[in-house]
Amino acid sequence: MCGIVGIVSQSAVNQPIYNALTLLQHRGQDAAGIITIDDENRFRLRKSNGLVNDVFRQEHMLRLQGNAGVGHVRYPTAGSSSVSEAQPFYVNSPYGLTLVHNGNLTNSEELKEKLFNLARRHVNTNSDSEILLNILAYHLDKTEHPHLSAKDIFDAIKATHRDIEGGYACIAMIIGQGMVAFRDPHGIRPLVLGKRVDENGFTEYMFASESVALDIVGFEMVRDVLPGEAIYVTFDGQLFAQQCANNPILSPCIFEYVYFARPDSYIDGVSVYAARVHMGERLGEKIAREWQDLDIDVVIPIPETSNDIALRIAHCLNKPYRQGFVKNRYVGRTFIMPGQTQRVSAVRHKLNTISSEFKDKNVLLVDDSIVRGTTSKQIVDMARAAGAKKIYFASAAPEIRYPNVYGIDMPTKNELIAHGRTVEEIAELIGVDKLIFQDLEALTSAIQQENQAIKFFDCSVFTGEYVTGTVSESYLNNIALQRSDAAKRKREKDATNLEIHNER
Ligand SMILES: O=P(O)(O)OC[C@H]1O[C@H](OP(=O)(O)OP(=O)(O)O)[C@H](O)[C@@H]1O
Numbered sequence: 001m002c003g004i005v006g007i008v009s010q011s012a013v014n015q016p017i018y019n020a021l022t023l024l025q026h027r028g029q030d031a032a033g034i035i036t037i038d039d040e041n042r043f044r045l046r047k048s049n050g051l052v053n054d055v056f057r058q059e060h061m062l063r064l065q066g067n068a069g070v071g072h073v074r075y076p077t078a079g080s081s082s083v084s085e086a087q088p089f090y091v092n093s094p095y096g097l098t099l100v101h102n103g104n105l106t107n108s109e110e111l112k113e114k115l116f117n118l119a120r121r122h123v124n125t126n127s128d129s130e131i132l133l134n135i136l137a138y139h140l141d142k143t144e145h146p147h148l149s150a151k152d153i154f155d156a157i158k159a160t161h162r163d164i165e166g167g168y169a170c171i172a173m174i175i176g177q178g179m180v181a182f183r184d185p186h187g188i189r190p191l192v193l194g195k196r197v198d199e200n201g202f203t204e205y206m207f208a209s210e211s212v213a214l215d216i217v218g219f220e221m222v223r224d225v226l227p228g229e230a231i232y233v234t235f236d237g238q239l240f241a242q243q244c245a246n247n248p249i250l251s252p253c254i255f256e257y258v259y260f261a262r263p264d265s266y267i268d269g270v271s272v273y274a275a276r277v278h279m280g281e282r283l284g285e286k287i288a289r290e291w292q293d294l295d296i297d298v299v300i301p302i303p304e305t306s307n308d309i310a311l312r313i314a315h316c317l318n319k320p321y322r323q324g325f326v327k328n329r330y331v332g333r334t335f336i337m338p339g340q341t342q343r344v345s346a347v348r349h350k351l352n353t354i355s356s357e358f359k360d361k362n363v364l365l366v367d368d369s370i371v372r373g374t375t376s377k378q379i380v381d382m383a384r385a386a387g388a389k390k391i392y393f394a395s396a397a398p399e400i401r402y403p404n405v406y407g408i409d410m411p412t413k414n415e416l417i418a419h420g421r422t423v424e425e426i427a428e429l430i431g432v433d434k435l436i437f438q439d440l441e442a443l444t445s446a447i448q449q450e451n452q453a454i455k456f457f458d459c460s461v462f463t464g465e466y467v468t469g470t471v472s473e474s475y476l477n478n479i480a481l482q483r484s485d486a487a488k489r490k491r492e493k494d495a496t497n498l499e500i501h502n503e504r
């Protein structure tokens with residue numbers, strides 16, 4: 001998952017974009033980038049591997065001049081972690097165009113060919129986002145007048161929707177024209193619009209993956225960008241919005257609510273925090289129903305995403321809630337780290353037990369999800385070492401058995417601990433006495449409780465059904481080969497920085 005942000009203002013945007021990216025850091029820890037347009041209509045770009053804090057030093061911030069800009073934090077789902085594939089990307093023609101993308105395209109190979117055959121456009125990296133940018137450029141190039149109208153922009157986005165498949169929330173910036181944000185026809189990835197009025201009465205606009213970024217930078221939430229919709233803001237502050245897809249159907253990624261988003265964000269009218277509390281309520285009810293005879297002494301969350309869920313479960317079961325694990329605040333999220341070796345060692349560095357909370361107790365450990373089982377296996381060992389008698393485990397998401405192709409790096413079913421296994425087999429593998437998963441219907445209704453208007457979700461990781469309807473078995477086999485942990489290890493070794501000039 002990546003985080004994206006864009007601001008059109010009358011004053012410098014470097015610091016607000018930087019601040020917003022730090023708020024979106026939980027969506028991508030591999031690389032970060034900002035591009036602005038200075039007062040001579042030149043792009044100013046800084047991107048590199050690392051956390052926001054590490055990528056932008058004072059000299060970079062000083063160079064990122066201008067009143068409009070976009071930013072990105074990356075969690076790769078295509079290509080490698082190489083800095084050459086960090087975002088934003090830009091192309092010189094037409095106009096000077098730059099783009100940031102959250103999501104993943106599922107027809108990149110065909111698009112790459114199309115770009116060459118129809119437009120002699122060369123894509124230099126293995127990033128699907130660079131392809132997306134070139135498709136948009138190709139369609140914008142068809143307009144004949146030097147100044148783009150809102151209609152020209154929307155026509156180009158319509159044509160882009162027709163070409164590309166997959167999940168995408170994007171913000172593009174066109175030199176001399178404006179900024180346009182758009183979301184795929186299913187609204188798989190989130191994107192919100194915010195505004196604020198400056199001291200001269202000028203309305204400034206901001207787009208971001210999550211509303212939390214607006215809050216902190218001082219913009220007020222206006223609304224979500226709708227699935228299939230494009231919102232165009234000119235650099236003199238006029239806003240235009242239009243539906244650009246033929247059959248938009250809101251079907252957001254359910255995993256945003258389970259794990260990805262921050263609890264203080266609102267996505268498609270849903271408070272992520274409230275949705276997680278409802279998940280806890282439903283799972284608590286299931287535990288009370290199905291595990292009547294269990295002797296649970298204490299409920300313990302596996303920090304940090306499951307904290308709100310576990311608290312609610314404890315309340316439902318009328319059992320004490322205890323923070324039995326202490327999180328090292330200097331270690332990031334482990335699930336979105338690029339390799340398994342790194343993920344395994346990070347869990348141990350990240351969490352440590354308070355042994356008095358485990359000693360001689362029957363503990364119910366709660367997590368939002370079990371994906372590869374990296375976290376749960378180690379946590380269970382730690383709980384046993386701290387003296388727990390019996391260990392029960394509850395997951396607020398159902399069994400994750402299928403790959404994700406829309407922006408979460410879960411490309412191979414064989415790396416998923418629940419793939420092809422029963423609950424009992426998973427329990428044995430992670431070493432718990434008993435294991436329980438949320439039912440899918442309970443999970444969807446927990447989210448819908450906050451917004452009944454959402455009728456569908458992308459639940460492909462649980463069901464193997466992909467909302468775009470375009471994901472073939474051969475595509476899945478192909479990404480399994482290209483993006484398995486073993487393949488990635490090899491590629492990362494060979495990953496070359498194609499932008500030597502940008503090394504420092
Ligand atoms: O089964 P796994 O492959 O280990 O994946 C699932 C775990 O990874 C995530 O935690 P993460 O450490 O990324 O972030 P958090 O601190 O927000 O919970 C998630 O919350 C689970 O704890």
Ligand SMILES: NC(=O)CC[C@H](N)C(=O)O
Pocket residue numbers: 001002074075076077078079085101102103104105127128129407408
């Ligand atoms: N997680 C994402 O949104 C990834 C965006 C894009 N596919 C990349 O790999 O850079």
Ligand SMILES: [Mg+2]
Pocket residue numbers: 302303304305306367368375
């Ligand atoms: Mg976690």
